Amino acid sequence: xxxxxxxxxxxxxxxxxxxxxxxxxxxxxxxxxxxxxxxxxxxxxxxxxxxxxxxxxxxxxxxxxxxxxxxxxxxxxxxxxxxxxxxxxxxxxxxxxxxxxxxxxxxxxxxxxxxxxxxxxxxxxxxxxxxxxxxxxxxxxxxxxxxxxxxxxxxxxxxxxxxxxxxxxxxxxxxxxxxxxxxxxxxxxxxxxxxxxxxxxxxxxxxxxxxxxxxxxxxxxxxxxxxxxxxxxxxxxxxxxxxxxxxxxxxxxxxxxxxxxxxxxxxxxxxxxxxxxxxxxxxxxxxxxxxxxxxxxxxxxxxxxxxxxxxxxxxxxxxxxxxxxxxxxxxxxxxxxxxxxxxxxxxxxxxxxxxxxxxxxxxxxxxxxxxxxxxxxxxxxxxxxxxxxxxxxxxxxxxxxxxxxxxxxxxxxxxxxxxxxxxxxxxxxxxxxxxxxxxxxxxxxxxxxxxxxxxxxxxxxxxxxxxxxxxxxxxxxxxxxxxxxxxxxxxxxxxxxxxxxxxxxxxxxxxxxxxxxxxxxxxxxxxxxxxxxxxxxxxxxxxxxxxxxxxxxxxxxxxxxxxxxxxxxxxxxxxxxxxxxxxxxxxxxxxxxxxxxxxxxxxxxxxxxxxxxxxxxxxxxxxxxxxxxxxxxxxxxxxxxxxxxxxxxxxxxxxxxxxxxxxxxxxxxxxxxxxxxxxxxxxxxxxxxxxxxxxx
Ligand code: DGJ
Numbered sequence: 001x002x003x004x005x006x007x008x009x010x011x012x013x014x015x016x017x018x019x020x021x022x023x024x025x026x027x028x029x030x031x032x033x034x035x036x037x038x039x040x041x042x043x044x045x046x047x048x049x050x051x052x053x054x055x056x057x058x059x060x061x062x063x064x065x066x067x068x069x070x071x072x073x074x075x076x077x078x079x080x081x082x083x084x085x086x087x088x089x090x091x092x093x094x095x096x097x098x099x100x101x102x103x104x105x106x107x108x109x110x111x112x113x114x115x116x117x118x119x120x121x122x123x124x125x126x127x128x129x130x131x132x133x134x135x136x137x138x139x140x141x142x143x144x145x146x147x148x149x150x151x152x153x154x155x156x157x158x159x160x161x162x163x164x165x166x167x168x169x170x171x172x173x174x175x176x177x178x179x180x181x182x183x184x185x186x187x188x189x190x191x192x193x194x195x196x197x198x199x200x201x202x203x204x205x206x207x208x209x210x211x212x213x214x215x216x217x218x219x220x221x222x223x224x225x226x227x228x229x230x231x232x233x234x235x236x237x238x239x240x241x242x243x244x245x246x247x248x249x250x251x252x253x254x255x256x257x258x259x260x261x262x263x264x265x266x267x268x269x270x271x272x273x274x275x276x277x278x279x280x281x282x283x284x285x286x287x288x289x290x291x292x293x294x295x296x297x298x299x300x301x302x303x304x305x306x307x308x309x310x311x312x313x314x315x316x317x318x319x320x321x322x323x324x325x326x327x328x329x330x331x332x333x334x335x336x337x338x339x340x341x342x343x344x345x346x347x348x349x350x351x352x353x354x355x356x357x358x359x360x361x362x363x364x365x366x367x368x369x370x371x372x373x374x375x376x377x378x379x380x381x382x383x384x385x386x387x388x389x390x391x392x393x394x395x396x397x398x399x400x401x402x403x404x405x406x407x408x409x410x411x412x413x414x415x416x417x418x419x420x421x422x423x424x425x426x427x428x429x430x431x432x433x434x435x436x437x438x439x440x441x442x443x444x445x446x447x448x449x450x451x452x453x454x455x456x457x458x459x460x461x462x463x464x465x466x467x468x469x470x471x472x473x474x475x476x477x478x479x480x481x482x483x484x485x486x487x488x489x490x491x492x493x494x495x496x497x498x499x500x501x502x503x504x505x506x507x508x509x510x511x512x513x514x515x516x517x518x519x520x521x522x523x524x525x526x527x528x529x530x531x532x533x534x535x536x537x538x539x540x541x542x543x544x545x546x547x548x549x550x551x552x553x554x555x556x557x558x559x560x561x562x563x564x565x566x567x568x569x570x571x572x573x574x575x576x577x578x579x580x581x582x583x584x585x586x587x588x589x590x591x592x593x594x595x596x597x598x599x600x601x602x603x604x605x606x607x608x609x610x611x612x613x614x615x616x617x618x619x620x621x622x623x624x625x626x627x628x629x630x631x632x633x634x635x636x637x638x639x640x641x642x643x644x645x646x647x648x649x650x651x652x653x654x655x656x657x658x659x660x661x662x663x664x665x666x667x668x669x670x671x672x673x674x675x676x677x678x679x680x681x682x683x684x685x686x687x688x689x690x691x692x693x694x695x696x
Contacts (some may be wrong), residue, residue, distance in 0.1 A: 001123045003104045005097065010044050011104055013121055015128040018270050020121070022065050022106075028093040030106060030119060032063040032155045036216065036270055061237065063155040065106075066119055066134060068092055069148070076186075076231055076243050078134070078150040081255075083113045084142035090115065114140025114257075128269040129284040133262055141257035145463070149253050150229075150245030151263040156206055156218055159238030164189075165205040165274075166230075167529045169198045172517040174498035175529025182234050190229040192249050194417070194453030194468055195495055196502040202228040203533050204242050205277070212275040212605055219277055220244055220268030221533045223289070224504040225493075226472035227251070250456070252465030264504055275648075278531055279602045285535035286600065289503055291483060294490050294510040298595055299537055299566040300331035301588055302379065302444070307518075307544045308572035311338035311345055314359045319370045324573040326374035328581060329588035332444055333371045334379035339364070341391060347414045350386045351393030353432045368441050379444030379490075380436070384429045385475065386415045386450065393428075400425050402467070404457040412451035421470040422460050430478050437486045446513065447479070449495040472504070479508040492540065498526075501534060511538045511566060518544040518570065520553045520561045520685075521634050524609035527564060536619075537599035539565035543584070545572060553634075553685040555580060559587035560632050560687040564598060564617055567591045594628045594691060597621055601628075604648035609633075613640055614681055620649035624669070625694040627656070635684040646676035647692070656692040666695055 004012040010023040010033060021033040025046050033044055051057050057072040067073055069080040070089030082088050095107040095116065102123045109116040116137040121130055132152050138144050156162055161181055166189045168178040180187055189200035196202050203221035210217045220242070222228055227247035234240045244266055255261055267284065271277045286295055303325035309317055313335055322333045337343065339359065341352030349356075355364050364380075371378045387394045387401055389411070394401065401416035403409055409416055418425050436442060458467040479491055493505040494513035501512035512534075515526050523541065530539050541562040543555065562568070569584060576584070591598075597619045606629075607616035613636060618629040627650060650656065650669035657666045660677060667677075672692070 001102065001125060003099050003102070003123060004041060005099065006041060006044065010046065011097065011106070012041050012044065013104065013123055013130055014038065015123060015130065015269070016126065018128050020130055024094045024106065028108070029062060030065045030094075030108065032065050032153075034157065035154070035218065036157050056236065061235065061239070063239065063241075064153060066117070066153050075235070075241065076233055077148055078153050078243055078245070079117065079136070080146065080148035081115065082145045082147070083115075084144070087113070092117075109139075113144070114138060115144055124284070124288060127280045127284055128271060129267050129280055130269065131265050131267050133265045135260055135262040136255060137260040138255045138257055143257065144255045146253040146255065147251065148248045149251075149261070149263060150243045151222060151224075152220065152244055152266045152268070154204075154218070154220060154242040154244070154268070156240040156242070158208060160208060161234060161238075162206040162208060162232075162240050164232055165207070165532070166203070167201045169498075169529070171198050171496050171499070172515065173522070173526070174198050174515045174517075175201070175526050177529050177532070182232050182240060184234055186231055186233045188229060188231050190247055190249070191227050192247060194227060194456075194471065195449060195500045196225050196228060196504070197452065198497070198499045200230075201533070202230065202244070202502050202504075204230050204232065204244060205274070205532065206232070206240070206242070210273055213273040215273060216270060217272070217274055217277045218270050219281075219533065220266045221281065221503050222264055222266050223502070223507050224264035224472065225475070225500050225502050226468045246469060250465060251468065252463050253469065254463040254466065267503060274532070275604055278533065278605075281533050282535045282603065285503065285506065286537065289507055290535065290538070291508060291510055293483060293487050298599060299490075299511060300377065301329060301591065302332040302334055302540075302568040303330040304334045304336055304446075304542060304568055304570045306336035306381075307546075307570045308574070309338070311343060313338040315362070315367050315370070318367050321573055322371050322374055322376065324576070324581065325569065326376050328569070328584040329592065330376060330569060332377045332379055333374075334381065334444060334446060335367065336381040336446065337383075337448075339380070348388050348390040350383055350388040350415050351391040351418075353382065353384075353436065364440050372441060377443035378441060379446065380442050381446045381448060382433065383448040383450060384433060384478070385418050385420055387418055388415050390414070402453060402456050402458060404455050407455050410454045412454075415451055417451065417453050419458055419460070419467075420474040421458050421467050426474050426478065430481060433478070433482055434485060437482065437489055443488060444490045444492070445482075446492045446494050447509065449500055451496075476504070476508045498530070501530070501538070503534070506535065506538055511540055513540050514565065517546070518542050519546045520558045523561045524615050524632065527561070528605065528608065528610075531603060531605070536564075536603060537566055540568055541565035542568035542570035544570040545575075554687075555583045556587065557632060557685040557687045559583075559591075560630050560689060563587065563591045563594075563689070564630055566599065567595070590689065597626050597628050602649055606646070606648055607631075613637070614643070616645065618647055618649065624649065624651040624654065627692040629690045629692070631679075631681070631686070631688040631690070633681050633686045636681050636686070641681045643679055643681065644676035645679045645690075646674070647672040650692070655695045657695050658690050658692045660690060
């Protein structure tokens with residue numbers, strides 16, 4: 001990996017397989033030059049065209065790394081600000097460049113006003129991912145008010161239309177993939193709900209005719225959990241540009257005199273095929289994005305009480321579940337909602353983070369001790385950013401929820417969002433969580449967030465439109481402080497399922513709850529969408545009693561699907577037969593043998609449940625010595641049931657042993673990848689797990 005300063009205003013960011021080339025022209029404009037395969041660096045240059053005519057200006061057609069609104073540039077802009085005298089244009093000059101370690105920074109300033117900004121790019125030792133962000137600095141005394149403060153602008157190389165993959169999900173149906181072709185005009189993927197949300201993902205994936213293995217894929221993922229926007233446009237010449245960052249919807253940011261602000265980061269790259277994109281991003285996130293305490297640790301098998309007991313938790317009930325969970329091999333027992341305040345249903349209690357004395361007359365420690373005695377760690381659910389109007393907290397501090405004095409607050413799930421931009425609210429939440437973790441042997445927190453924002457008044461702020469950013473930052477800061485004070489506690493991000501599982505959340509939280517939909521069939525689609533640009537080991541997947549929406553699918557089938565992430569169990573074990581409990585035990589034991597391959601290996605998506613009717617996902621260790629393939633099908637049609645299972649990612653010269661058709665076999669990597677093993681997939685809910693081990 002290296003950064004080349006060609007000394008002619010052009011900089012080449014060289015990754016393992018790509019060049020990302022940018023520069024500054026003689027007029028001081030930042031310019032985008034190339035993104036893709038490596039070329040001879042001598043050939044990189046900046047072209048200048050004249051105006052086409054008075055309606056299509058050179059400036060408007062320029063390819064830039066960061067468009068600042070002003071002059072005759074009408075395309076979507078990254079930066080837009082109002083200066084203290086009311087001027088709303090930025091007109092920049094180049095100040096200089098700096099290469100420090102593996103980071104290139106280009107600095108620009110306004111020609112007249114006291115605004116400076118840095119475009120920063122960081123490279124890594126391995127792979128093709130680059131991280132970029134923008135830092136704005138107010139070098140004067142008067143405030144500058146930003147209306148656009150995006151993180152990055154990208155320009156794609158071909159003039160032919162690109163297709164954009166994203167997700168169009170919902171609660172219970174997260175990460176459902178979509179593909180839209182951008183011929184002209186614009187495409188927008190965004191959230192306006194205060195969190196990144198269930199609908200679109202804060203990333204872009206652009207390609208022309210790529211598939212899992214071939215074709216150029218350009219992608220970038222925003223590390224931010226608040227309102228985001230990805231906007232792609234295609235102009236009259238066929239140039240496709242993308243801006244990505246904090247949404248400008250209801251947005252503002254006041255940069256006071258002497259202050260600076262760095263936008264959320266974007267991790268981006270170009271690969272051959274979607275498979276390589278996901279593998280690179282997966283490895284990159286494990287090494288560089290996830291919090292350091294647990295990034296390289298195997299995640300434990302957990303049990304979560306939510307689906308079994310909902311709000312009806314008690315020492316006795318939870319202990320009974322814990323005994324069964326421990327017996328089947330669970331390592332972490334998590335008590336979900338219902339343990340605090342007057343929380344007997346979702347109408348009351350949020351905000352009152354003290355134990356419910358009726359349910360736990362001797363406090364939390366009695367249950368924690370029972371769980372620990374069974375050899376498991378204990379985890380707890382909280383929803384810190386929320387308050388029920390029916391709570392002691394709200395009765396004491398009604399002003400702590402976002403509100404306008406003149407408007408009635410819209411309740412969703414009978415709750416309101418706390419104004420996390422207030423220091424007293426931040427202090428309350430930090431103290432209450434810190435105390436819980438200090439007083440009890442808790443090793444895991446599930447941090448939930450179950451409604452979008454509304455009535456977003458924040459009278460404590462001079463510029464209330466900063467609240468979306470400040471709220472997100474406050475959440476990150478509290479999570480970071482808790483982790484600093486309690487480094488052995490893992491924290492999971494949950495938001496009514498997968499509503500806050502972006503790479504911003506995963507920079508602070510160790511894992512994410514994927515979806516409240518644990519149906520084995522739906523999960524095949526949900527987990528595929530998750531795997532595109534999110535790391536596998538963060539994907540919590542439980543086996544529950546939602547045993548198939550149309551027909552029950554077997555426990556083995558549900559385990560097959562849930563084992564493809566960080567396995568959990570969430571059914572009501574009290575209703576399980578002896579045989580069911582044995583099936584759980586057997587699968588958990590198998591998962592423990594292969595989970596390092598799943599959580600840290602390279603994923604090859606070989607067959608797609610939706611397109612191919614059969615799902616085949618294969619995970620391979622970095623040294624290609626071990627691999628596990630999961631095969632599952634909801635049911636096959638008569639002519640779709642015989643196929644050779646071909647593998648991927650193996651070493652063609654190694655030999656692998658595995659069990660199939662009830663017998664042991666040894667075959668070469670090249671045979672397994674090029675010929676495959678003939679398979680008869682038949683019956684409803686077919687599922688198989690094939691473990692390959694190198695034979696030395
Ligand atoms: C929503 C989460 O997604 C569920 O897993 C559960 O924790 C409930 N909230 C509890 O209220």
